[in-house]
Amino acid sequence: MKIVISGGGTGGHIYPALALIKEIKRHEPDSQVLYIGTVRGLEADLVPKEGIPFKSVYITGFKRSLSFENVKTIVRFIKAARRARKLIKQFAPDAVVGTGGYVCGPVVYAASSLRIPTLIHEQNVIPGLTNKFLSRYATRIAVSFGGSSAYFPREKTVITGNPRATEVAMADRRAGLLSLGIPQGKKHVLIVGGSRGARAINDAVLNLIPQLPGYPDYHFIYVTGDVHYKKVMTVIEEQGKIPDNITVRPFIYNMPEVLAGTDLIVNRAGASFLAEITSLGLPSILIPSPYVTNNHQEKNARWLEEQGAASVILETELTSERLLDEIDSILSDSGKDAGMRKAARSLGQPEAAELVYKELKTITGT
Known part of the structure; x- marks a missing residue:
């Protein structure tokens, strides 16, 4: 063919x-x-x-x-x-x-x-x-x-x-973490602002980084987007020592493998992304972009939330405290985590x- x-x-x-x-x-x-x-x-x-x-x-x-x-x-x-x-x-x-x-x-x-x-x-x-x-x-x-x-x-x-959804569902969980040099045995939180990054998400994450040493059981994978990477790294370095439980990258080319090794995802609510996380049965915190036509990202995000597979934070409501509290509320509650996984998996294709x-x-x- x-x-x-x-x-x-x-x-x-x-x-x-x-x-x-x-x-x-x-x-x-x-x-x-x-x-x-x-x-x-x-x-x-x-x-x-x-x-x-x-x-x-x-x-x-x-x-x-x-x-x-x-x-x-x-x-x-x-x-x-x-x-x-x-x-x-x-x-x-x-x-x-x-x-x-x-x-x-x-x-x-x-x-x-x-x-x-x-x-x-x-x-x-x-x-x-x-x-x-x-x-x-x-x-x-x-x-x-x-x-x-x-x-x-x-x-x-x-x-x-x-x-x-098919490509991500077939990905190797271990390969993704190894490619980034990330330790096993922790709960992995992937934070991405879409393929080009998102300033609002970056700002919230930068403000929560100093608090990460207080969450040693979690490892954060933070993808800034190419255009934001240098500025983000400058701010992080000005904050002092980078916490051991965060890995910062401008972009990830083997995203299916990294997603497969993730326990919780924070991202926008683009349709392809939703297909990826539901195929893996991943719980998610969705921050829909307010800049897209017909506000379709919020509609996508609310749909997952209604099914019990996601938590939604609008960009106007996004703060580092709200984000970190939401992350911890999911990962520290095994019943809530399992319920979101089951709901997400039921929607996968x-x-x-x-x-x-x-x-x-x-x-x-x-």
């Missing part, structure tokens, strides 16, 4: 694409994949590191308000679609897959114009503008949540879950990548 995959901007669009590629390779080791993204997106860094051929197009997203910039974006879309069409014709794929982000727009549209089977994957309950636009051209629409189906043509739409792969096989007739 030859597949073109496109997805970009944030890890929430890229990681499901990478997980699907691994699933395709697991079934068909000789398959060929070409990834089309943008040079400015996170995919330009992550995809080549996985040894996957990468090509780029230049495109920007639409503004939701009336703006002359949207006229420029239309021109860029047309140019990007022409380049994508050329790349696709050269590669001659059996199908083209879009996993979200505005780069998928010209790529999937170009494939459709060439009458190549296409599949788009929607991670969030509320779809983004790009996938809403592409839904009229796509051969198949795969969604992570049943609630997304109402936004798409029923005859094209299937509920598969998020492919990232570890077979998601397999289901998306089967849909690809269906639309290509192979």
Whole structure:
């Protein structure tokens, strides 16, 4: 099988694409994949590191308000679609897959114009503008949540879950901790602010670091995001000796393995992340980003909270004291911890990548 995959901007669009590629390779080791993204997106860094051929197009997203910039974006879309069409014709794929982000727009549209089977994957309950636009051209629409189906043509739409869930569910717990040099025998708390980090979460964590020696049974893994790392480390060093029970990293490339070795996760509430933690049955403290379209992160977070799988702290309510108290209240209460794990696991979809792969096989007739 030859597949073109496109997805970009944030890890929430890229990681499901990478997980699907691994699933395709697991079934068909000789398959060929070409990834089309943008040079400015996170995919330009992550995809080549996985040894996957990468090509780029230049495109920007639409503004939701009336703006002359949207006229420029239309021109860029047309140019990007022409380049994508050329790349696709050269590669001659059996199908083209879009996993979200505005780069998928010209790529999937170009494939459709060439009458190549296409599949788009929607991670969030509320779809983004790009996938809403592409839904009229796509051969198949795969969604992570049943609630997304109402936004798409029923005859094209299937509920598969998020492919990232499969990759994380199969990860090696011990390998993740060893890769970071983290000691065994403690309860591990992973704190991440999304693929690029989050200032509000960083500020709260910086204020609680001096208190960490008082929690020797916990080891904290703190991922700052590349753009925040230097500033964060400067502040930590100014505080004095770095506590022994914290590991600070700008970014983690083997996140599935590290997640598998985690006992509690603190993060935003992006859809791919929720797929990851539910596939592992991890309790979580969710701090939804208030800066996303349609406030979908808070809706995602509240859904998990209602099921008993997560605790939610809004960014406006976030303090170091509140965060540390919430962490301790979960990890120090075995009944609460076990209940959240059971609830999270009941929501997981570890077979998601397999289901998306089967849909690809269906639309290509192979």
